[in-house]
Amino acid sequence: MTFLDDDLRGDSFVIGSLRALLGEDVSGVDPWVSFIDDRVAVLFCPQCGDLACGALTVDVHVDGEIVEWRDIGYQTGLGDERVTSTTPPVTLRFDRAQYEATVRTLLAVWSA
Numbered sequence: 001m002t003f004l005d006d007d008l009r010g011d012s013f014v015i016g017s018l019r020a021l022l023g024e025d026v027s028g029v030d031p032w033v034s035f036i037d038d039r040v041a042v043l044f045c046p047q048c049g050d051l052a053c054g055a056l057t058v059d060v061h062v063d064g065e066i067v068e069w070r071d072i073g074y075q076t077g078l079g080d081e082r083v084t085s086t087t088p089p090v091t092l093r094f095d096r097a098q099y100e101a102t103v104r105t106l107l108a109v110w111s112a
Helices: 012-021 096-111
Strands: 039-044 053-062 067-075 091-095
Touching: 012 039, 012 096, 067 096, 091 096
Parallel strands: none
Antiparallel strands: 039 053, 053 067, 067 091
16 A cells, blocks of 8 residues: 655655654755754645744754754754744654654655
């Protein structure tokens, strides 16, 4: 079963974004993959994918058996200013093996 149109496969922005979520170095990839402060967009404009429209961003930390999305907030691609909606900032923690398996599965689908 496939849920992705063949004309969308290989999209460098999506592939770069997924690699950034794995904590991989994405320098030299599509410049819109991460913000100038190295934060990664997890939700962005579904119409154009342009980070200048604004995005929900996270600071990805990969450490040992845990992956953390730290300091979740709203940000635009025009600068490194961001708006957080809660104090203290929200952090989500994931089991690294499960997280990486999920993201790598998505990466395989988009890269196929």
